[in-house]
Amino acid sequence: GAVVSQHPSRVICKSGTSVKIECRSLDFQATTMFWYRQFPKKSLMLMATSNEGSKATYEQGVEKDKFLINHASLTLSTLTVTSAHPEDSSFYICSARDWGGASYEQYFGPGTRLTVT
Amino acid sequence: KQEVTQIPAALSVPEGENLVLNCSFTDSAIYNLQWFRQDPGKGLTSLLLIQSSQREQTSGRLNASLDKSSGRSTLYIAASQPGDSATYLCAVYGGATNKLIFGTGTLLAVQP
Numbered sequence: 001g002a003v004v005s006q007h008p009s010r011v012i013c014k015s016g017t018s019v020k021i022e023c024r025s026l027d028f029q030a031t032t033m034f035w036y037r038q039f040p041k042k043s044l045m046l047m048a049t050s051n052e053g054s055k056a057t058y059e060q061g062v063e064k065d066k067f068l069i070n071h072a073s074l075t076l077s078t079l080t081v082t083s084a085h086p087e088d089s090s091f092y093i094c095s096a097r098d099w100g101g102a103s104y105e106q107y108f109g110p111g112t113r114l115t116v117t
Numbered sequence: 118k119q120e121v122t123q124i125p126a127a128l129s130v131p132e133g134e135n136l137v138l139n140c141s142f143t144d145s146a147i148y149n150l151q152w153f154r155q156d157p158g159k160g161l162t163s164l165l166l167i168q169s170s171q172r173e174q175t176s177g178r179l180n181a182s183l184d185k186s187s188g189r190s191t192l193y194i195a196a197s198q199p200g201d202s203a204t205y206l207c208a209v210y211g212g213a214t215n216k217l218i219f220g221t222g223t224l225l226a227v228q229p
Contacts, residue, residue, distance in 0.1 A: 006160075034217070043206060043219045044161075093160055095217070104148050104210055106217050110160035 002028045004096050006109035013084055013116055020080045021112045023094030030096035033077040034106065035069060038091040050077045084116040119144045121209055121220035129226040130197055138192040138223045140207035145188050151217070152181050152192050153206045161206065165192070197227045 003026040013019050023033055031052045036044040048069050050056045056069035066088075068080040077096075081088050093111040097104060120143045130136050140150070149168050153161040165174045165181040167190070173182040180193040190207055207220045 032215075043222050046216055046218075049215065091158075105151070105163070105166050106210070107163070108153075108161040113158070 002026075002096075002098055002105075002107040004030075004094065004107045004109040006094055006112050008112060009110060010113045011115070013114070015085055015116055016083055018080055018082045019084055019114060020078055021092055021094075021114075023077045023079070023096070023109055025075045025096040025098075025107070028096075028098040028107075029074040030077075030098060031074060032097045033071055034095040034097075035067070035077075035079050036093045036095065038093060038111075044093060047079075081114065084114070086116045089114055089116045119209060119211055119214070119218045121207060121218050123205075123207060123220040123223050125223060126221065127224040127226075129228060131228050132197060132199060134197050134227075135193065135195050136197055136225070138194070138205050138207075138225070140190040140192070140220050142188045142190075142209045142218075142220075144211060145185050147185065147209045147211045150181075150183055150190050150207060150209045152179075152190075153208065155204045155206060155222075157204075164205075194225075197225075199227050199229045201225060202227050 005024045007022045033050045035047045038044050047062045048056045048058045050069045050071040052071045058064045071077040094109045095106045124139045151166045152164040167174050167183040178195040183190045204222045204224050206222045208217045210217045
Protein backbone atom coordinates (compact mmCIF):
# COMPACT_ATOMS: atom_id res chain seq x y z
CA GLY A 1 0.00 0.00 0.00
CA ALA A 2 0.92 3.65 -0.27
CA VAL A 3 3.32 5.00 2.33
CA VAL A 4 3.36 8.39 3.98
CA SER A 5 6.27 9.42 6.16
CA GLN A 6 6.60 12.19 8.72
CA HIS A 7 9.68 13.77 10.18
CA PRO A 8 10.47 14.19 12.97
CA SER A 9 8.55 11.59 14.95
CA ARG A 10 9.14 13.51 18.17
CA VAL A 11 10.27 17.04 18.86
CA ILE A 12 10.71 19.06 22.02
CA CYS A 13 11.13 22.78 21.70
CA LYS A 14 11.17 25.83 23.90
CA SER A 15 8.28 28.23 24.07
CA GLY A 16 8.56 30.96 21.45
CA THR A 17 10.51 28.94 18.90
CA SER A 18 9.20 27.55 15.60
CA VAL A 19 9.04 23.92 14.58
CA LYS A 20 8.71 22.44 11.10
CA ILE A 21 7.16 19.05 10.46
CA GLU A 22 7.57 17.34 7.10
CA CYS A 23 5.10 14.99 5.44
CA ARG A 24 6.10 12.99 2.38
CA SER A 25 4.24 10.59 0.13
CA LEU A 26 6.88 8.02 -0.73
CA ASP A 27 5.45 6.06 -3.62
CA PHE A 28 2.65 8.15 -5.04
CA GLN A 29 1.85 11.70 -5.99
CA ALA A 30 -0.41 13.58 -3.63
CA THR A 31 -1.97 16.73 -4.98
CA THR A 32 -3.84 17.05 -1.72
CA MET A 33 -2.48 16.54 1.79
CA PHE A 34 -4.23 17.00 5.08
CA TRP A 35 -2.99 17.99 8.52
CA TYR A 36 -4.70 16.71 11.64
CA ARG A 37 -4.20 17.37 15.32
CA GLN A 38 -5.03 14.89 18.04
CA PHE A 39 -5.40 15.68 21.72
CA PRO A 40 -4.95 12.92 24.32
CA LYS A 41 -7.75 10.37 24.24
CA LYS A 42 -9.53 12.34 21.52
CA SER A 43 -10.21 11.77 17.87
CA LEU A 44 -8.44 13.48 14.99
CA MET A 45 -9.30 17.08 14.25
CA LEU A 46 -8.72 18.34 10.72
CA MET A 47 -6.62 21.49 10.78
CA ALA A 48 -6.16 22.25 7.11
CA THR A 49 -6.21 20.92 3.59
CA SER A 50 -3.09 21.51 1.56
CA ASN A 51 -3.16 21.58 -2.24
CA GLU A 52 0.04 21.44 -4.24
CA GLY A 53 0.98 24.83 -5.59
CA SER A 54 -1.76 26.78 -3.85
CA LYS A 55 -2.65 28.14 -0.45
CA ALA A 56 -3.92 25.81 2.21
CA THR A 57 -7.53 25.85 3.32
CA TYR A 58 -7.81 26.10 7.07
CA GLU A 59 -10.64 24.81 9.21
CA GLN A 60 -12.61 27.20 11.32
CA GLY A 61 -10.76 28.14 14.47
CA VAL A 62 -7.30 27.20 13.21
CA GLU A 63 -4.88 30.14 13.13
CA LYS A 64 -3.28 30.25 9.72
CA ASP A 65 -0.50 32.55 10.92
CA LYS A 66 0.44 30.14 13.67
CA PHE A 67 0.23 26.95 11.62
CA LEU A 68 1.96 27.66 8.31
CA ILE A 69 1.45 25.04 5.64
CA ASN A 70 3.46 24.72 2.46
CA HIS A 71 2.83 22.14 -0.26
CA ALA A 72 5.58 22.89 -2.71
CA SER A 73 5.71 19.58 -4.53
CA LEU A 74 3.53 16.59 -5.28
CA THR A 75 5.25 14.56 -2.56
CA LEU A 76 6.00 17.03 0.22
CA SER A 77 3.94 19.19 2.55
CA THR A 78 5.28 20.98 5.61
CA LEU A 79 3.59 22.30 8.72
CA THR A 80 5.43 24.98 10.67
CA VAL A 81 4.21 25.78 14.15
CA THR A 82 5.35 29.36 14.69
CA SER A 83 6.09 30.90 18.08
CA ALA A 84 5.09 27.67 19.76
CA HIS A 85 3.49 27.68 23.20
CA PRO A 86 2.79 24.83 25.61
CA GLU A 87 -0.83 24.68 24.46
CA ASP A 88 0.44 23.75 20.98
CA SER A 89 1.80 20.52 22.42
CA SER A 90 -0.05 17.74 20.66
CA PHE A 91 0.15 14.84 18.25
CA TYR A 92 0.16 16.04 14.63
CA ILE A 93 -0.69 13.60 11.85
CA CYS A 94 -0.55 14.22 8.12
CA SER A 95 -2.42 12.39 5.43
CA ALA A 96 -2.26 12.22 1.67
CA ARG A 97 -4.76 11.25 -0.96
CA ASP A 98 -3.63 9.39 -4.05
CA TRP A 99 -5.55 10.97 -6.89
CA GLY A 100 -4.19 8.34 -9.19
CA GLY A 101 -6.38 5.82 -7.41
CA ALA A 102 -10.13 5.60 -7.81
CA SER A 103 -10.95 4.88 -4.20
CA TYR A 104 -10.27 8.33 -2.67
CA GLU A 105 -8.47 6.47 0.10
CA GLN A 106 -6.36 8.58 2.43
CA TYR A 107 -3.04 7.32 3.70
CA PHE A 108 -1.73 8.50 7.04
CA GLY A 109 1.71 9.25 8.35
CA PRO A 110 2.97 7.90 11.68
CA GLY A 111 2.48 11.22 13.44
CA THR A 112 4.73 13.74 15.17
CA ARG A 113 4.63 14.27 18.92
CA LEU A 114 5.31 17.94 19.66
CA THR A 115 6.13 19.00 23.21
CA VAL A 116 6.61 22.70 23.93
CA THR A 117 8.30 23.48 27.23
CA LYS B 118 -22.55 19.13 8.77
CA GLN B 119 -21.40 15.51 8.92
CA GLU B 120 -21.17 14.02 12.38
CA VAL B 121 -19.73 10.59 13.07
CA THR B 122 -20.42 8.75 16.32
CA GLN B 123 -19.00 5.50 17.60
CA ILE B 124 -20.54 3.25 20.20
CA PRO B 125 -19.37 2.05 22.62
CA ALA B 126 -16.68 4.52 23.64
CA ALA B 127 -14.83 1.72 25.42
CA LEU B 128 -15.12 -2.05 25.42
CA SER B 129 -13.37 -4.76 27.40
CA VAL B 130 -13.76 -8.40 26.40
CA PRO B 131 -12.04 -11.68 27.23
CA GLU B 132 -9.78 -13.21 24.63
CA GLY B 133 -11.57 -15.33 22.04
CA GLU B 134 -14.82 -13.40 21.99
CA ASN B 135 -16.38 -12.10 18.82
CA LEU B 136 -17.26 -8.43 19.02
CA VAL B 137 -18.94 -5.64 17.09
CA LEU B 138 -18.02 -1.99 16.98
CA ASN B 139 -20.58 0.50 15.74
CA CYS B 140 -20.27 3.67 13.71
CA SER B 141 -23.07 6.01 12.67
CA PHE B 142 -23.01 9.10 10.48
CA THR B 143 -25.60 11.80 9.87
CA ASP B 144 -25.13 12.54 6.17
CA SER B 145 -25.54 9.49 3.96
CA ALA B 146 -24.03 11.19 0.88
CA ILE B 147 -20.62 9.61 1.32
CA TYR B 148 -18.09 8.23 -1.13
CA ASN B 149 -16.52 5.76 1.26
CA LEU B 150 -16.03 4.76 4.87
CA GLN B 151 -12.76 3.66 6.40
CA TRP B 152 -11.96 1.81 9.59
CA PHE B 153 -8.64 2.51 11.26
CA ARG B 154 -6.74 1.17 14.20
CA GLN B 155 -4.57 3.36 16.41
CA ASP B 156 -2.18 2.05 19.02
CA PRO B 157 -1.25 4.36 21.92
CA GLY B 158 1.07 7.15 20.80
CA LYS B 159 1.10 5.89 17.24
CA GLY B 160 -0.35 6.87 13.90
CA LEU B 161 -3.28 5.28 12.11
CA THR B 162 -3.34 1.88 10.46
CA SER B 163 -5.97 1.49 7.78
CA LEU B 164 -7.97 -1.69 8.27
CA LEU B 165 -10.75 -1.64 5.72
CA LEU B 166 -12.23 0.76 3.19
CA ILE B 167 -15.79 0.34 1.95
CA GLN B 168 -16.93 2.24 -1.12
CA SER B 169 -20.45 3.67 -1.01
CA SER B 170 -21.59 1.10 -3.56
CA GLN B 171 -20.36 -1.81 -1.44
CA ARG B 172 -22.09 -3.52 1.48
CA GLU B 173 -19.10 -5.09 3.18
CA GLN B 174 -15.39 -5.76 3.13
CA THR B 175 -13.41 -8.51 4.79
CA SER B 176 -9.80 -8.85 5.81
CA GLY B 177 -8.78 -11.84 7.88
CA ARG B 178 -10.71 -11.78 11.14
CA LEU B 179 -12.22 -8.39 10.35
CA ASN B 180 -15.46 -7.75 8.54
CA ALA B 181 -16.89 -4.29 7.99
CA SER B 182 -20.40 -3.64 6.76
CA LEU B 183 -22.00 -0.49 5.45
CA ASP B 184 -25.66 0.50 5.35
CA LYS B 185 -25.46 3.87 3.69
CA SER B 186 -29.16 4.61 3.73
CA SER B 187 -29.38 4.26 7.50
CA GLY B 188 -26.01 5.89 8.10
CA ARG B 189 -24.45 2.92 9.86
CA SER B 190 -21.36 0.77 9.70
CA THR B 191 -20.17 -2.07 11.89
CA LEU B 192 -16.75 -3.61 12.36
CA TYR B 193 -16.90 -7.25 13.36
CA ILE B 194 -13.80 -8.78 14.94
CA ALA B 195 -13.81 -12.56 15.20
CA ALA B 196 -11.95 -14.52 17.85
CA SER B 197 -10.44 -11.46 19.48
CA GLN B 198 -6.82 -11.52 20.68
CA PRO B 199 -4.92 -9.34 23.17
CA GLY B 200 -3.04 -7.89 20.18
CA ASP B 201 -6.32 -6.44 18.95
CA SER B 202 -6.31 -4.02 21.89
CA ALA B 203 -6.25 -0.51 20.43
CA THR B 204 -8.49 2.41 19.60
CA TYR B 205 -10.66 1.83 16.53
CA LEU B 206 -11.74 4.83 14.48
CA CYS B 207 -14.21 5.02 11.65
CA ALA B 208 -14.14 7.88 9.18
CA VAL B 209 -16.37 8.89 6.31
CA TYR B 210 -15.44 10.74 3.17
CA GLY B 211 -18.07 12.86 1.50
CA GLY B 212 -17.31 14.31 -1.87
CA ALA B 213 -18.95 17.67 -1.35
CA THR B 214 -16.62 18.63 1.49
CA ASN B 215 -13.52 16.77 0.28
CA LYS B 216 -12.84 15.92 3.91
CA LEU B 217 -12.44 12.74 5.90
CA ILE B 218 -14.50 13.11 9.06
CA PHE B 219 -13.53 10.94 12.00
CA GLY B 220 -15.69 9.33 14.61
CA THR B 221 -15.14 9.56 18.32
CA GLY B 222 -13.38 6.19 18.54
CA THR B 223 -13.82 2.97 20.50
CA LEU B 224 -11.11 1.93 22.93
CA LEU B 225 -10.92 -1.86 22.87
CA ALA B 226 -9.19 -3.95 25.51
CA VAL B 227 -8.96 -7.71 25.00
CA GLN B 228 -8.09 -9.46 28.22
CA PRO B 229 -5.87 -12.54 28.05
